[in-house]
Amino acid sequence: MSDTPPKPFKPLTPLEDALASLLAQVQPLTAxxxxxxxxxxxxxxxxxxxxxxDVPPEDNSAMDGYALRAADAGAELPVTQRIPAGSAPAPLAAGEAARIFTGAQVPPGADTVVMQEFTELVDGRLRITQPVKAGQHVRRRGEDVRxxxxxxxxxxxxxxxxxxxxxxxxxxxxxxxRRPRVALFSTGDELVMPGEPLPPGAIYNSNRFTLRALLEGLGCEVIDLGIVPDQLDATRAALREAASQADLILTSGGVSVGEEDHLRPAVQAEGQLDLWAIAIKPGKPFAYGRVGEAHFIGLPGNPMSSVVTFFVLVRPALLKLQGATKLAPRGYQLAAGFDWPRPDKRREFLRVRLDDAGHLALLGNQGSGVLTSAFFADGLLDNPPGQAFSAGDAVRFIPFAELLA
The missing domain is CATH 3.90.105.10 (Molybdopterin biosynthesis moea protein, domain 2)
Structure with a gap:
């Protein structure tokens, strides 16, 4: 038996602390x-x-109709000009009206537009058939933008x-x-690209496609370095190549401490690394560091763990890198459509869909490897650590439309 005492348990890092620490390391690009x-x-x-x-640059008509002075609305008025949009009208004298169309400039001297539905022409003269309010249906110069x-x-x-x-x-x-340049690669000898034969023990590499699409959706220039073998030298070489081209290196898989997880020692050899165990479910393993001048982020390999950690940590970091001022997605308080009596100690991100009654329904399998649940979901239910709830309780919902925007 070894006399070496066991290492003390390191508590999981709250998501808020991990995000604050990550964002403190990221400064906006200057180019x-x-x-x-x-x-x-x-x-x-x-x-x-x-x-x-000014927008609009001049007073203009909000309706097809007739421009006139409101004080003249009780009289029959001669129609002295026709004003289509894009033309320059002549001044309108007292006691006159002008045929005008939506978006056309209101002539000097007129202060009101009457909808054509509330007018009639009698012997070529305009008669108003409804009460008129001064200034109606006129869009004022600069009312949108000064x-x-x-x-x-x-x-x-x-x-x-x-x-x-x-x-x-x-x-x-x-x-x-300028667009952030993000170098993307996956690690794992078990990974096979779609279209290739699937040997025993292998899986198709979905993370490469999911993460690339997410990065491109955030305006990034993606440098796709493919799949890196589970070898220390190969991983170090990939990191050096990535750091020479990218502002950020993003990987999936290999951030645990197994014998075949080489990312951790490779990043430590080529740069510096902080390895965090985040108090979220799914998505506990997460790594941040630097390789040369490039940021390094290592995501867990399970598809849903990778997606969730991307949404809650990578997305705001990439937005800050671009100088965006709004980093957090908007969440909404909606009614749960199910009971959740046994919550996890970690902060949970549950895949849910919005039912016809406006309640959140839970997707069946919430496993970290189940990507189909995200396909059928409308978003994530963001549940605090240890928070039980019942059907009808208000919970925080983050639509995928916010996270993918």
Whole structure:
């Protein structure tokens, strides 16, 4: 029997502490590039966008109808001009009306637009058939955006609406943080690529496809280094190659302490490593370190463990690397549609779907290797450590739409 005393148990690291420690190590990239606005979905704005124009640039009509002075609405009015969108109207004199179309500039002198449904023409003169309120159906100059104001602040992650807003302000191109370069590889002699024969004891490498898609969805440039054999020298060589090209190295598998898990000694030999056991389920094994100038993150090999740790740790780190200001996904309080009487001591991320009654239904198999449950789920139920709940209780729901955006 050995006289060496057992190592003391190291408590699991709370997710909040692990995330804070990780984000403290990550600083935004300083390199930027200026590109056409239409190409920038998912990129992060590097400087404030200030509008040089009022939006709309002039008072314009919100309806097809007639422009006039509200004070003249009780009289029959001659229609003296026709104003389609994109034309410059002439001034409107008192006692006159103008035929106007949606989006067209309201003529000087007019203060109101009357919908065509509430008018009639009698012997070529306009009669108003409904009461008129001064200013109705007129979109005022600058009511959306004022010239000189910040339309989009630096750190905005550009989506369809923000790109449209940039275009509204006349921005044909924008300055964004350059794409993070992420080197991706998997470790494991048991891994086989889809399309190849599956020998006894082997599995197809799903993590490579899942993680690559997640990285590309976050605007990263992916350097795919494939599958690295379970050999220390091969792992060290892969890390050196990755560090020479990437801002971040992302791996799956091999971060445990087994005899065939070579990532830990390889990263320690080539750089520095912090190995954390995170108090979450699924996804306990997690590693962070540096290899040269590159960040290193090692995810667990089980597919759902890899996905969950990516969502809660890698995603915010990559967003910060790009200079984004919003790092956390939005969660919602919804009613559970099931009982959870025996919670884990760790923080749990349960795969759930939203049923027709607006309640969260649990997907059957919550195992860390069961990727099908994520396919059928609508998101994750974020349950605090040791928190039991019953059907009808409010719980925190994070939609995949937030995590994949």
């Amino acid at each position: 930027t590039e200026t590109l056409p606005t239409a190409q920038l979905r998912g990129r992060v704005l590097a400087s404030d966008l200030v509008s040089p124009v 010239a000189g104001t910040v339309v989009l602040p630096a750190g905005t992650r550009l989506d369809a609406v923000s790109l449209g807003l940039a275009a509204t302000a006349g921005a044909a191109e924008l300055m964004v943080t």
